[in-house]
Amino acid sequence: MSALVRIPTVSHPDPGHQDDVAFARFVKTFEASYPLLHEHLDRTTVGPGGLLFHWAGDSAEKPLVLMAHWDVVPVVESDWSEDPFSGRVSATDVHGRGTLDDKGSLVVICEAVETLLAEGYSPEQDVYLSFGCDEEVAGTAAVEAVDELRSRGVTPWLVIDEGGAVVEGVFPGLRRPAALVGVAEKGLLDLEITTADQGGHAAMPRQGGAVARLARAIGRLDQHPFPVTLTDPALAMVETLGEHVRGPLRAVLSRAGSLRPALAQAFARMGPETAAVVRTTVAITRLEGSPAANVIAARATAHANIRIQLGETVESVVARLGDVIKDRTIELRVVSGSNPTSVSPSDGEQFDAIRSAVAVTYPDAVTAPYVMMQASDARHFHAISDHVYRFSPFAMTREQRDSIHGVDEYISLDALGRGVAFYRHLIAERP
Structure with a gap:
């Protein structure tokens, strides 16, 4: 885990800014870390570098797909209390960017496979491992993994990706841990909110310019939530x-x-x-205006990151935003958008298999369905499977959950050990 965290596999929307050497080094280190996995499983490269493994079982009737991604988001190093890519191992934890999101999941999946192979285990059903390299920038590796499985005629019986976790204190009156398993995810919409007006010298401002109109629009969105x-x-x-x-x-x-x-x-x-x-939530994440301190902005833009509730669509959300803003000079431009996923069942063999693996590794936890607010590679797998779930088998404090895409990310050694046990049980003991 430490060795993989030390490799800064930071995804960038612009491929020209990506450290290809780091990504190549990660794959080499990964190969050396799991020799049995690479010896016994067939590997296919998908997309710009995603890895799809096939562990052939006695039957292909109920294939299992286990997912993770190994790219991470950028860091502001000065905000961290230590090197974000130190991979430091303390008495209780492993520290660094990606420990929770999502190299931890990749490691425990591979440890489960590697240890089962070392014991001479052969699965009863086919197992696929789908590891993405560009999840953090909504890339194509997962899409192409789905295309590859479809071309092979594979209909996954169960798909599990990152998502929910074992948490405490998130539900009033509940004194037991809750293992929250995502049965769907919200839609994702990136939207530019833009208006233009006459610019000029800051010594001669006019009322109601582009910045004022944009500020008024943002205020209306804040005052009128969905x-x-x-x-x-x-x-x-x-x-x-x-x-x-x-x-x-x-x-x-x-x-x-x-x-x-x-x-x-x-x-x-x-x-x-x-x-x-x-x-549906609306977060204003970026603002752009004047290029200089003494110049009145001729164009003002806000970027909104929107997570769409089940039952709504990109189109219905954009329409409502326009109704709330009530300003024809404001332009709403969809940068990218996807509707909420379909909902996987929270009963039946597949959910029971997850519940059983949770009971073995976190005996006090109550397993419950929920809707994931973030976006994941799993959303693409709904195209080939009716049973797609999001669950990271780790106990996480509120501090740890806040560190995902934040600062001072870390995972406990105990959680890693339980994660390995979770996947061993899921592979070897499922129906």
């Missing part, structure tokens, strides 16, 4: 976790189905993490 709704997967999460809640709240949650509007409003008031469960 309406809340408790989707079917969110309701299933509430009902599942509610069975284990103590105190008077348990009686309330037992009637969750008849209290959906009230529960949705309650989630919206509990904080940003729970509010994101019940509505």
Whole structure:
């Protein structure tokens, strides 16, 4: 784990800024780390460098696909308390960018496969490992992995990618850990909000210029958030976790189905993490205006990163934003967008297989479905499978969850060990 974290496989939207040497070094180190895996599994390169492995089983009837990605987001080194690519191993943790997102998942999957191979194990069903190299920039490796599997006639029985985790303190009244398994993900929309006006010298400003209009539009979006709704997967999460809640709240949650509007409003008031469960969210992430301190901007632009609630679409979201802004001088331009995924079942053999692996590795945890707010490579696999799930088999504190795409990311050694056990059980003990 430490050796792989030390290699800065940072993805950039512009391939010209990417360190190809680091990516090549990662593959070489990965090969050396897992010799049995590379000896016994067939490897195919997909896209710009993604890796697709096939571990042939006795049957191809119920193929399993295990996913991870090994590219990471950029860092601002000065914000970290230590070298973000140190890979430092302390008494309890491994530190560095990518430990949680998502080299940790890659490592525990490969450790599970490597140790099973060392024991002479041969799977009853085909197993595929799909490791992406460009997930952080919404690249093509996962898309081409899906195309490759489709060309082979593979319909995955179960797909698992990064996503939920084993968490505590995220649900009122629940004193047990919750293993949250993503059964769907929100849609993703990157939008430019732009307006233009006459520029000029800052010594002679006019009222109502481009910056003022853009600020007014952003203010309206902030003051008029999207309406809340408790989707079917969110309701299933509430009902599942509610069975284990103590105190008077348990009686309330037992009637969750008849209290959906009230529960949705309650989630919206509990904080940003729970509010994101019940509505489409809009985050203004970048602002651009004047090129100089003494120049009035002739053009002002904001970039909005939007996560689309199930039941809505890119088109319906853009239409509502226009209705809220109410300014014809404001242009809304879709940079990229994808609708929410379909919903995988939270009952049946596949979800039971995940629940069983959680019970072995985190015996106190309650396994429940949820909708993933972030985007992942898994969304592409809905095209070839009805059972696509998002779960990282790691216990994560709130501090750790905040460190994903943040600073001072780390994973515990205990979580890594449990992650290996999770995947060993999933491969060797599933139906």
